[in-house]
Amino acid sequence: MNMAVQSFIEIGLLADIPRLGARCVRTPEGRIAVFRTADDEVYALEDRCPHRGGPLSQGIVHGSSVTCPLHNMVFSLKTGEAEGADEGQVRTYPVRIEGERLLLHVDALRALGA
């Protein structure tokens, strides 16, 4: 129980991210993009488009999707899967909102680093 709580780490406040926008979290395993939708849902995805490595955090957020700024591939924020005619998958990370605070699940990161 205790362990589970500990594996979430605070990364900032909900208000730090603009609605329909994103911010980055730097980690030793690369950048993670944290998105906020119009309805204040928050999602975290690897900040790297599988097509040509574009930073998804810089894309336009619409509904619960983001469009990559380099070549307009669209990904679901919920699943990390490419939408429409494209194919591709971006890694997703669990993120939790506690009050105003944003908590990122870091076990997945550790597993990656191991």
Next chain:
Amino acid sequence: MTEKLVIIGNGMAPGRMLEHLFECAPDAYRVTIFNAEPRVNYDRILLSPVLSGEKSFEEIVIHGDGWYIDHDITLYKGHKIVEIDRAAKTVRSEHGEVASYDKLVIATGSAPFIIPVPGKDLAGVLTYRDLDDVEAMMLAAKSRGRAVVIGGGLLGLEAAAGLQAQGMDVTVIHLMPTLMERQLDPAAGYLLQRELESRGISVLTKASTRAIHGETRVQSVELEDGTVIPADLVVMAVGIRPNAQLAGEAGLEVNRGIVVDARMQTSDPDILALGECAEVGGATYGLVAPLYQMANVAARHLAGDIGPVFADQSTATRLKVTGVDLYSAGDFAEGEDREEIVLRDASAGVYKRLVLKENRIIGAVLYGEAADGPWFFDHIRNRTDISDMRETLIFGQAYQGGAPLDPTAAVAALPDDAEICGCNGVCKGKIVGAIGEKGLTSLDDVRAHTKASASCGTCSGLVEQLLSVTLGDAYNPQAVKPMCGCTDLGHGDVRRLIKAKELKSIPAVMQELEWKSSHGCAKCRPALNYYLVADWPQDYADDYQSRFINERVHANIQKDGTYSVVPRMWGGVTSATELRAIADVVDKFDIPTVKVTGGQRIDMLGVRKEDLPAVWADLGKAGFVSGHAYAKGLRTVKTCVGSEWCRFGTQDSTGLGIRIEKFMWGSWTPAKVKMAVSGCPRNCAEATCKDVGIICVDSGFEIHFAGAAGLDIKGTEVLGLVKTEDAALEHIVALVQMYREQGHYLERIYKWAKRVGIDEIREQILNDPERRKAWFDRFVFSQKFAQVDPWSERVSGKDKHEFNPLATLTLEAAE
């Protein structure tokens, strides 16, 4: 093994042949084309709409430059072949270019027949054959003078109607008693003559030309009966003769045309000929359907399939004169063994005649109401026994088989092999197949994939009915292209409704216009944001989350996620201080690449996003502001050095460029706007391919617009000449404001201008001072809110969140 295929001529027949060849044997040949005309393959059938002003040359191009590149074709434009050396298997152009071939295709087409009368070589005597002729006619038509067209056949009448549409006073001289006697019977010819006369075109039949008079230019035409008709322009359209001379000189068998067998092979087994220059079975051809049949046969032959042979088929003709509905097909001469069915409706101006032989239709002439033309033509070609429907046959398809069919049902009832598009030989089965397999939903889609209705366009209605039959309710012919999947409205409607309903925020637009998604998408949001910024400069709060990343952070994202920074360098002029500041910034921030841009400024590439505000701060201290190199907005005003330094300069082009840039910077536009000012017509600033350009001349400033030099290449249109710098600025600003308020998002000026019409823009900006002033004032008002340097704002802390990470994690911190 790849063989060398050389083609002489780049008209519609060889173009179509190559399309077939690339389909059935894509890698068999390396292709070289020599074209005597200095341009790509275009649709000659559509020269008449170009002449009448209904289409532009760009709209009738069949194969753009890209097509030749895609198929690795070497195209020599403006190279006429003067010799074929059959022993060495080479051809030589008049410029001395020699190419060797394994297979040679001669497609030299035909030349207009010039009647040998005195004065035929005077300036102002033209033929009607290619784009050069059309351009010469359009130029001559600007005089609004008198034109005489010699020849009352298909081509002559189209020329006459086109010249009249261009404002000329036109007389048609025709040798025979009635017009278009090869396609029409006398009754229809008479109706046509009456129609043309009612539109103000004079028609003289049984008129033979004796001479053309004039000193250096044509002044009049004299007929055999002594009549003299004043003329500033004479167009000869009395027929064509195949261009067979080159082939004859090479020793190939030549008759009227180049003699070929039914597989398009000449008397030399390695040489084929096709198109109007070829003679098959003693006949030469000038209409497109048989020429395309030749193209198919020749392509299969080149691909090694000698099965298909050319067979003479009756062809149908339509006159492409707007408002004249006329169709003829087959053989309609009278004869003992023939019967006819005639329908006349004098008040409606309708005349229909079917010629029957042994219970089959062999000819049809329709005037005034020609919709059933293809249906009759189908029966001619299929030799249908019409005994059962003879009573109602003349009334057309709608009256067959009981209750009248609606047109869509009639199309649905056509067999799969019924020809829909005569120009391009496309049958119903192919169109329906393509709609299903490729998921086509619009007329444009069908044109792109099958070429049906892509030439003269008269079968567009049939193709739309096929779309409707095939797709059912899913096809909406009136549909404008929606902005994106979030709405059914097109850009034009959305812009109109934003103004009409006074919608001043993105949520308001989405609510009132019934958006289908909750928050739009990456296509519609930037467009809506622009429309609102442009339409409500004072009221609308720019939504940065709806802007593309480059505009959101005021720098250009690069492929590796870094950014490039381009400060404004007014009119391309800089100084030691500025250059030193740039050098210091480059050193301080370890910027990997510094490059001079095409718009006369300096680009620093590879800047990390976090460094952007600091880079801007240092640049700002030296007086730099954002160059908006990332914006759908005013980019650069390129200049030459002008009268200040240049010995040819007529005005201070540099100063004017700087003045324009300082006046207009910061304005958002539907797509990027690049300008230039050249100090003299030598045009060193390349102003004639810009969105807006100025060419300075002694007497003032020539204003240009709607050029392009990117995906498309297009010279500018001339708006007009103004006398002062102030007037030049006012005109340019007004023009850009009109574009700002009317352009569709991402639509460059040249596309907007094409959509709304050059004349309309000229009318409002050049000829209507009040409108011009109103546009100008609205631009000035909007600039009050737009001219804020976004870089200094961000140096002062605006949008800080954009440039810093939310958090930096180390794994230790989590343990």
